[in-house]
Amino acid sequence: MLNQRIPTPRGPAAPVSPILITGCSTGIGRATAHRLVHDGHFVYATARTPEAVKELRGATCRTLRLDLTDEASMRAAVEVVEQEHGRIGTLVNNAGYAEIGPAELLTTERLRLQFETNVFGTWRLCQLALPAMRAAGTGRIVNVGSIGDSCTLPLWGAYTASKHALKALNDTLRMELAPYGITTVLVEPGLIDTHFAAAIDQNITRHGTDGPHPAYDAQMRGFGAVLGDVLSRGATSARLRATLLQRITQKPDAVARTIATAATAPRPHPHYRVPLHARLAIAAHHALPARSWDALTRLLFLGRAGAAAPPRGAPLAGAPARRVPGGER
Incomplete structure (x- = not known):
């Protein structure tokens, strides 16, 4: 099977197929795989556990195991595509997870784990795919970042730091690869109702309302209420905030449409921010004074915990931060 080359589709799909997508078990990755298969592309949908993507299998969609913390699995996935098609036409780097907790309590180990998936693994996969793209003189890389790469949020320090790094690497690749006919695009989603958000919510619920240290209990409870709003359980907090968050939070299909555009447009934009609230948030971040932005974001x-003075207590050094199990977007 590996030595039998699959014909690459001709016509509009030819420059971008085949498409390899990471993190297809749920949310944005799964919606993107459905969208691109529907549009006529040959897709390799990947996940850490192949069983999680078995429903995507079809005549123009093959599923593979790919774990961004496992070099062997990345090499194997790239080799399969290259043996069957000669090269990866488009690489969609979507997989990731969020490390949630106060920066003061974040251990070096947890920060490394966050970067291992969201930055180092993504970067390594690009390195594996690029030689064949350069040899062909064409290719595309679509990196799925976050508006967190421009608008940092409280308790999201590790995650947004990883997205800042990914954005910088993406922009570096865009300039370095242009002479070889390879296009690099960054998609920056805002609030999206996916299992990614649900995994965070379940993690907070599992740990109960007690935070890792009394100084941060109120903030963790406040953030848990916000997650309830994002997941359409508005009774957890103020009605106005719940209504606002529920109205601006979008389904994964909105991002999948944008990724499909980024992957297939003849001249894609360097950055896509989706949905509308993502563009408005970044504009507000640039327009508002830093203190005003901080107060609004808190x-x-x-919630109220963002405005309240923290209780005084013992030093917090060495206390563990919480990790959201490696859910995919």
């Missing part, structure tokens, strides 16, 4: 994402 109120929106931490």
Whole structure:
């Protein structure tokens, strides 16, 4: 099977197929695989556990195991595509997870784990795919970042730091690869109702309302209420905030449509921010004074805990931060 080359589709799909997508078990990755298969592309949908993507299998969709923390699995996936098609036409780097917790309590180990998936694994996969793209003189890389790469949120320090790094690497690749006919695009989603958000919510619920240290209990409870709003359980917090968050939170299909555009447009934009609230948030971040932005962000994402003075207590050094199990977007 590996030595039998699958014909690459002709016509509009030819420059971008085949398409390899990471993190297809749920959410944005799964919606993107469905969208691109529907549009006529040959897709390799990957996940850490192949069983999680078995429903995607079809005549123009093959599923593979790919774990961004496992070099062997990345090499194997790239080799399969290259043996069957000669090269990866488009690489969609979507897989990731979020490390949630106060920066003061974040251990070096947890920060490394966050970067291992969201930055180092993504970067390594690009390195594996690029030689064949350069040899062909064409190719595309679509990196799925976050508006967190421009608008940092409280308790999301590790995650947004990883997205800042990914954005910088993406922009570096865009300039370095242009002479070889390879296009690099960054898609920056805002609030999206996916299992990614649900995994965070379950993690907070599992740990109960007691935070890792009394100084941060109120902030963690406030953030848990916000997650309830994002997941359409508005009774957890103020009605106005719940209504606002529920109205601006979009389904994964909105991002999948944008990724499909980024993957197939003849001249894609360097950055896509989706949905509308993502563009408005970044514009507000640039327009508002830093103190005003901080106060607004604390109120929106931490509730009253964001405005209250923290209780005085013992030093927090060495206390563990919480990790959201490696859910995919």
